[in-house]
Amino acid sequence: xxxxxxxxxxxxxxxxxxxxxxxxxxxxxxxxxxxxxxxxxxxxxxxxxxxxxxxxxxxxxxxxxxxxxxxxxxxxxxxxxxxxxxxxxxxxxxxxxxxxxxxxxxxxxxxxxxxxxxxxxxxxxxxxxxxxxxxxxxxxxxxxxxxxxxxxxxxxxxxxxxxxxxxxxxxxxxxxxxxxxxxxxxxxxxxxxxxxxxxxxxxxxxxxxxxxxxxxxxxxxxxxxxxxxxxxxxxxxxxxxxxxxxxxxxxxxxxxxxxxxxxxxxxxxxxxxxxxxxxxxxxxxxxxxxxxxxxxxxxxxxxxxxxxxxxxxxxxxxxxxxxxxxxxxxxxxxxxxxxxxxxxxxxxxxxxxxxxxxxxxxxxxxxxxxxxxxxxxxxxxxxxxxxxxxxxxxxxxxxxxxxxxxxxxxxxxxxxxxxxxxxxxxxxxxxxxxxxxxxxxxxxxxxxxxxxxxxxxxxxxxxxxxxxxxxxxxxxxxxxxx
Amino acid sequence: xxxxxxxxxxxxxxxxxxxxxxxxxxxxxxxxxxxxxxxxxxxxxxxxxxxxxxxxxxxxxxxxxxxxxxxxxxxxxxxxxxxxxxxxxxxxxxxxxxxxxxxxxxxxxxxxxxxxxxxxxxxxxxxxxxxxxxxxxxxxxxxxxxxxxxxxxxxxxxxxxxxxxxxxxxxxxxxxxxxxxxxxxxxxxxxxxxxxxxxxxxxxxxxxxxxxxxxxxxxxxxxxxxxxxxxxxxxxxxxxxxxxxxxx
Numbered sequence: 001x002x003x004x005x006x007x008x009x010x011x012x013x014x015x016x017x018x019x020x021x022x023x024x025x026x027x028x029x030x031x032x033x034x035x036x037x038x039x040x041x042x043x044x045x046x047x048x049x050x051x052x053x054x055x056x057x058x059x060x061x062x063x064x065x066x067x068x069x070x071x072x073x074x075x076x077x078x079x080x081x082x083x084x085x086x087x088x089x090x091x092x093x094x095x096x097x098x099x100x101x102x103x104x105x106x107x108x109x110x111x112x113x114x115x116x117x118x119x120x121x122x123x124x125x126x127x128x129x130x131x132x133x134x135x136x137x138x139x140x141x142x143x144x145x146x147x148x149x150x151x152x153x154x155x156x157x158x159x160x161x162x163x164x165x166x167x168x169x170x171x172x173x174x175x176x177x178x179x180x181x182x183x184x185x186x187x188x189x190x191x192x193x194x195x196x197x198x199x200x201x202x203x204x205x206x207x208x209x210x211x212x213x214x215x216x217x218x219x220x221x222x223x224x225x226x227x228x229x230x231x232x233x234x235x236x237x238x239x240x241x242x243x244x245x246x247x248x249x250x251x252x253x254x255x256x257x258x259x260x261x262x263x264x265x266x267x268x269x270x271x272x273x274x275x276x277x278x279x280x281x282x283x284x285x286x287x288x289x290x291x292x293x294x295x296x297x298x299x300x301x302x303x304x305x306x307x308x309x310x311x312x313x314x315x316x317x318x319x320x321x322x323x324x325x326x327x328x329x330x331x332x333x334x335x336x337x338x339x340x341x342x343x344x345x346x347x348x349x350x351x352x353x354x355x356x357x358x359x360x361x362x363x364x365x366x367x368x369x370x371x372x373x374x375x376x377x378x379x380x381x382x383x384x385x386x387x388x389x390x391x392x393x394x395x396x397x398x399x400x401x402x403x404x405x406x407x408x409x410x411x412x413x414x415x416x417x418x419x420x421x422x423x424x425x426x427x428x429x430x431x432x433x434x435x436x437x438x439x440x441x442x443x444x445x446x447x448x449x450x451x452x453x454x455x456x457x458x459x460x461x462x463x464x465x466x467x468x469x470x471x472x473x474x475x476x477x478x479x480x481x482x
Numbered sequence: 483x484x485x486x487x488x489x490x491x492x493x494x495x496x497x498x499x500x501x502x503x504x505x506x507x508x509x510x511x512x513x514x515x516x517x518x519x520x521x522x523x524x525x526x527x528x529x530x531x532x533x534x535x536x537x538x539x540x541x542x543x544x545x546x547x548x549x550x551x552x553x554x555x556x557x558x559x560x561x562x563x564x565x566x567x568x569x570x571x572x573x574x575x576x577x578x579x580x581x582x583x584x585x586x587x588x589x590x591x592x593x594x595x596x597x598x599x600x601x602x603x604x605x606x607x608x609x610x611x612x613x614x615x616x617x618x619x620x621x622x623x624x625x626x627x628x629x630x631x632x633x634x635x636x637x638x639x640x641x642x643x644x645x646x647x648x649x650x651x652x653x654x655x656x657x658x659x660x661x662x663x664x665x666x667x668x669x670x671x672x673x674x675x676x677x678x679x680x681x682x683x684x685x686x687x688x689x690x691x692x693x694x695x696x697x698x699x700x701x702x703x704x705x706x707x708x709x710x711x712x713x714x715x716x717x718x719x720x721x722x723x724x725x726x727x728x729x730x
Binding site for chain 2: 167428433435451455456
């Protein structure tokens with residue numbers, strides 16, 4: 001009976017990737033490999049102004065001087081950057097004015113993912129900027145938003161239509177020289193989203209973008225820039241799934257958020273890229289730089305993430321609390337299964353006085369995976385009366401996985417308060433027996449217990465995302481259950 | 483309804499049950515008494531199908547089915563309910579969500595559709611009222627931060643919601659003050675029907691002032707050594723378990 005229990009646990013924690021399908025769309029691709037020519041090719045392809053090409057070239061030259069960071073608790077084969085296609089765009093026959101003109105295969109892909117643009121458009125009141133392999137396919141609701149003066153479009157469009165805004169804010173939070181992957185992204189970023197909320201405007205709908213990696217050997221270099229001007233508010237959601245691939249795919253995105261005085265930005269992610277198979281073969285390498293800047297006083301930036309995918313996750317959504325009384329939040333659930341590795345956490349940099357930050361991190365490890373929380377809370381001398389509360393919990397399923405916590409704390413004044421709590425727990429046999437005795441199967445019980453464990457984080461997600469995330473947690477760990 | 487014949491079971495190679503015989507008919511309430519460590523909880527766990535217990539001989543037939551061939555959750559779906567001596571905490575899972583999941587899994591087992599939300603909620607209201615439970619209880623996480631009394635009341639509430647054929651209540655009276663005991667007992671009595679049965683495990687006679695059993699058994703050293711009517715419980719209380727020992 002004990003053996004049977006172990007078998008069930010093993011079975012339910014070794015699910016195959018549910019979204020493993022591949023859309024065959026003609027691609028317009030850059031030659032393989034990375035050189036100044038590649039950078040120029042991408043910039044030319046996108047018809048970019050001279051200053052942006054210069055920005056890219058500078059980043060590329062700087063990148064050449066850097067080496068991959070190796071401090072994370074991650075292990076992978078070396079990445080050959082000459083073996084990657086740095087730009088791929090679905091071939092467009094003409095400008096799209098309605099969904100009817102979108103490639104039917106593409107629409108089919110969305111349908112499999114349960115993301116029908118039509119339905120989204122009609123029912124949910126959510127503007128969707130669907131990014132498939134680098135080029136924004138369709139942006140909806142732009143008209144509604146423009147009534148409020150809100151700009152929400154693909155990054156490429158923003159470069160064409162709002163070059164001054166882009167130039168003013170680009171790389172002000174994550175400089176091109178920030179780190180190896182940020183430099184790489186700055187050199188070759190293909191597309192992404194741009195969002196600007198003007199002074200005093202409360203964005204009336206949740207903004208959302210679905211990213212999807214969809215071409216063999218195609219690195220993904222998305223770039224997102226969100227600016228909330230004084231007193232503005234926006235809730236932004238990003239969700240992603242990717243089809244099954246045997247080769248490892250590299251993803252190095254940048255997300256920058258700027259919140260001016262009294263502004264608030266809520267950024268939510270559900271990340272479900274292909275994690276590799278049961279034996280650790282394939283899967284996405286996800287090296288992402290996400291950072292927000294609370295520039296003005298009383299501003300607030302909140303990150304909520306549910307990370308279930310990718311073979312390797314290297315990701316630390318951070319907040320620079322520059323303005324006095326500004327607030328930074330980080331809510332995270334990271335699930336690793338089979339041979340997945342995640343090194344994720346946050347940095348809260350308290351620069352302003354009376355700044356506050358909250359960190360709630362929930363790691364769930366199963367299979368033979370490794371799940372690390374890495375966080376930095378730094379309070380500088382002038383950031384008097386600042387506060388941080390951190391809670392890092394780890395949940396283990398089975399006895400072959402690992403959970404690690406690397407919290408760094410640096411406080412340079414005496415008036416600030418920092419609290420840190422950490423727990424490690426297992427799903428106990430008692431809990432499973434209790435659920436089984438009520439008629440709940442072991443698979444459902446694990447889903448139930450894991451969702452309960454992650455509730456503190458899930459409740460920060462926008463409603464429709466929360467439902468999706470709950471399903472995803474169950475799927476990631478249950479697998480055999482559809 | 484329940485027929486246990488010559489049941490022996492061990493844990494980690496240690497024999498705990500040494501040939502238990504027990505017959506429970508529909509509509510009956512049985513009490514199993516006995517000192518600590520004689521196998522009362524083991525008997526409950528073996529009937530419910532807890533892992534780690536090895537049945538070395540005997541059989542358990544429940545409504546014509548061989549229970550020993552069924553998994554824990556299948557037994558639950560067949561109508562076996564165990565009221566836990568130490569109910570388990572499940573942080574972040576509300577009682578409402580827990581019970582709805584349990585109920586729907588049981589319905590699925592019987593080929594039924596999930597219970598409509600409205601029906602579920604009104605059923606919950608009805609049972610809460612019956613057991614005089616606070617409104618907020620069902621929004622709380624399962625047993626998390628519950629007092630001993632609240633945990634036991636929650637067990638009875640789950641029993642009321644799931645409407646089992648056979649409820650086994652393992653030391654439901656332990657850790658209860660008189661008021662909580664009364665509520666638990668009233669619940670059990672109200673849930674009593676001609677087509678269901680209850681086995682109450684206890685080592686005090688106290689609970690039996692409120693739940694009147696049809697049959698009282700004494701479990702001692704892995705065997706049922708004596709069975710009798712409700713008056714036997716009183717005799718036990720008066721004379722102590724030494725009396726049983728001296729008779730063996």
